[in-house]
Amino acid sequence: MNLxxxxxxxxxxxxxxxxSGMANPAKVIGFLDITRVWDPSLAFVxxxxxxxxxxxxxxxxxxxxxxxxxxxxxxxxxxxDKRLVGGALLFGTGWxxxxxxxxxxxxxxGAGFMQGVIFVLAMLAGMLxxxxxxxxxxxxxxxxx
Numbered sequence: 151m152n153l154x155x156x157x158x159x160x161x162x163x164x165x166x167x168x169x170s171g172m173a174n175p176a177k178v179i180g181f182l183d184i185t186r187v188w189d190p191s192l193a194f195v196x197x198x199x200x201x202x203x204x205x206x207x208x209x210x211x212x213x214x215x216x217x218x219x220x221x222x223x224x225x226x227x228x229x230x231d232k233r234l235v236g237g238a239l240l241f242g243t244g245w246x247x248x249x250x251x252x253x254x255x256x257x258x259x260g261a262g263f264m265q266g267v268i269f270v271l272a273m274l275a276g277m278l279x280x281x282x283x284x285x286x287x288x289x290x291x292x293x294x295x
Contacts, residue, residue, distance in 0.1 A: 155218040164257045170195040173257040175249030175265060182246050 164173075171177040172195060180189035207224070216222050245251045250258065250269045258266025 152219055163253065164260070167254050167257050173254040173261075175254075178245070178249040178254075182249070 167173045181192040210224060248269060252273060255266055255269040259270045
C-alpha cells in the first residue's frame, strides 16, 4: 500500500511540475534572470508550495503516525553550517545555469528529453563524488593509536 501512495505522490508531483512550468528550463531561467525580461509567474508556484508545506508540516507535527505509512519522518536539523550553505550555493548555481533541479530533471528524463538525461547523469555523478569525498573524510578522521 505504501508503494501505491509513493507512486501516486510522485505522479501528482510530476504533473504539478509540468502544469506549473517548473519542468521547462527556459521558464525557470526567465524567472531567475531578473536583469532582462523577468517572468515572475514561478514566484506564485513557490509561494503556493511554501504555503502548503507550512501548514502540512504543522499538521504533521501534531500527529502520532502518518496516514499512509508506519512512522513519521520529519526533519530535525535546525542549524545552519558551512556544509548547508555550500550545498545551497552549489544547488542554486546549478539551478541557475541549467534551469533544472532534481524533480524537473526526473520529469524531463521520463519524458525522454536529452536535457533530462544529461542532468540526471550529472546529478548521479555529483552524488557519487559526494559519497566518495565523505568516505575519504571518514577514513581520514579515524586516527590509529
